[in-house]
Amino acid sequence: MRTPTKRRGFLLMEVVLAIGIFAIAATGFAVALARTADAAALAQRRMQITRILESSLREAVSLPVLEEGTTTVALQEEIGGAGVEIDTTIEILSELENQDGQLLQQMFRIEVAANWYEDGEWKNETAETWRYGRLYQP
Numbered sequence: 001m002r003t004p005t006k007r008r009g010f011l012l013m014e015v016v017l018a019i020g021i022f023a024i025a026a027t028g029f030a031v032a033l034a035r036t037a038d039a040a041a042l043a044q045r046r047m048q049i050t051r052i053l054e055s056s057l058r059e060a061v062s063l064p065v066l067e068e069g070t071t072t073v074a075l076q077e078e079i080g081g082a083g084v085e086i087d088t089t090i091e092i093l094s095e096l097e098n099q100d101g102q103l104l105q106q107m108f109r110i111e112v113a114a115n116w117y118e119d120g121e122w123k124n125e126t127a128e129t130w131r132y133g134r135l136y137q138p
Contacts, residue, residue, distance in 0.1 A: 045079055049114055052077065053127040056086045056112045061129060064136045066090050066108045082117040089113070093130065106133030 052075065068091055075084045093107040111128040 048079055049125050052084060053112055053114055053125060056088065057110065057127050057129060060088050060110045060112060061131050066133050068092055079116045079118060084114055084116045087113045108133055
């Protein structure tokens with residue numbers, strides 16, 4: 001009669017051990033899934049910022065006449081629950097030379113900076129390019 005009781009106790013211990021191992025595996029899976037979701041959200045925000053910067057830079061580069069200065073535009077688009085401000089800075093490059101040592105005139109540096117508030121701090125991303133001032137003039 002003692003043998004069946006020991007077997008039942010051993011079976012109960014196996015079930016409890018199996019449930020514990022399953023719980024550990026399920027917890028690890030849930031943590032991995034949450035981290036994957038966070039990484040996907042971060043990638044989506046980065047892509048959104050990149051798209052905004054590319055669009056703003058394209059708009060600034062295509063202006064027919066470039067004037068030095070900084071302009072700030074607040075976008076309706078939100079990132080992380082906060083609005084985005086775009087600062088566009090245009091400055092002339094005065095001492096730029098080509099490979100033959102000749103000064104290049106009417107060359108401008110255009111920088112676009114996106115500023116937004118996320119995760120309790122201000123974030124900033126920039127993009128820049130150069131452009132010849134008379135590119136779109138006849």
